[in-house]
Amino acid sequence: MHPLHTFLLFHLLMYLGRSADGSEIINGELAPENSMLYMASVQNSKGHHLCGGFLIREDFVLTAAHCDPGITHVVLGTHDLKSVNDDNKISIKDTDIHKHESYEKVTTGNDIMLLKLSKKVSLNGRVQTIPLPTTGMNNQDACQVAGWGAIKTDGRAVDDLRVVDVSIINLDDCTKEWGRLPANVICAGGYGTDKGFCRGDSGGPLVCNGKAVGVVSFNYKGNCNYPNVSNVYTDVSMYLPWIDDVLNCSK
Known part of the structure; x- marks a missing residue:
């Protein structure tokens, strides 16, 4: 192989390797300084x-x-x-x-x-x-989760608050993915996307329409690359x- 082709292939593989880690909470961004004051x-x-x-x-x-x-x-x-x-x-x-x-x-x-x-x-x-919900939520709600947790599987907690947009996943579909789930939970992020929470984000809020509707609870065996199942939150409304x-x- 031509040396230039070898060089380009090497850097492409390095890039893909970094992307597979979920390197940017996961695939999020720094929270604006005057946001999420709760x-x-x-x-x-x-x-x-x-x-x-x-x-x-x-x-x-x-x-x-x-x-x-x-x-x-x-x-x-x-x-x-x-x-x-x-x-x-x-x-x-x-x-x-x-x-x-x-x-x-x-x-x-x-x-x-x-x-x-x-x-x-x-x-x-x-x-x-931050206000709490008064009733259950709409599956179409656009939501966010934030925290100081790791930004990749087995990574360390970060010093700067990060936030990412996540979508609510239908609970019936989520239960099929997991096989079994506890009562009173919400599924969001993870399955079908590369965005969600990681170790150290536990306890943080799932925020939809300005209200804290969920509490970060668990993901699949601490795996933050989201191969197959959704993130799970405690449903605050319950x-x-x-x-x-x-x-x-x-x-």
């Missing part, structure tokens, strides 16, 4: 990002139940986890971690948790709450009574 990074005592979350009241963050071990605080008010200071950190007591009482593991459902903050945060140009009970008991 996003929270759920962290441990070493300041390591564990999961995403989102502010639903001045003193409560909603996240996934499987994010529980090691939580000490959340970070609000920044998209860049390298620029965190004490003003961004709000501590959480062990007694203020409210995991859904029926949660056992992600594949059996009820993967939802509320974190009561040690103080109410001030809502301003850096921090805002847990509104539980959320109201926790909030009302903590005023």
Whole structure:
């Protein structure tokens, strides 16, 4: 083969290899600085990002139940986890971690948790709450998911918040793909597309029409290349009574 052809073929294969990794959350982009002001990074005592979350009241963050071990605080008010200071950190007591009482593991459902903050945060140009849905959602809704998770399978969490557009997938079709799913979930992204979430995005919101309709729960064996099945989210609309009970008991 001519040396020039060898050179071009090598670089083509390198390009395809990078594309197969899902290298740009997955195939997303940096979140605009003044967007998604409800996003929270759920962290441990070493300041390591564990999961995403989102502010639903001045003193409560909603996240996934499987994010529980090691939580000490959340970070609000920044998209860049390298620029965190004490003003961004709000501590959480062990007694203020409210995991859904029926949660056992992600594949059996009820993967939802509320974190009561040690103080109410001030809502301003850096921090805002996001509304929850009042009913179920329309399968035609255009949605987004965001987080600080890995941007490829087996990758590390990133410092800058990323966001990607995803489409809702019919639940019957999604169940056929998976074979079995827990109750009260939403499917979006993954199957039939190269966009979705990855490790470290757990607990973040699925946002449709300005409302947090889902909580990032699980994908297929941590595979972020989406070979065959959809991403799965906890359906927030099915847990509104539980959320109201926790909030009302903590005023």
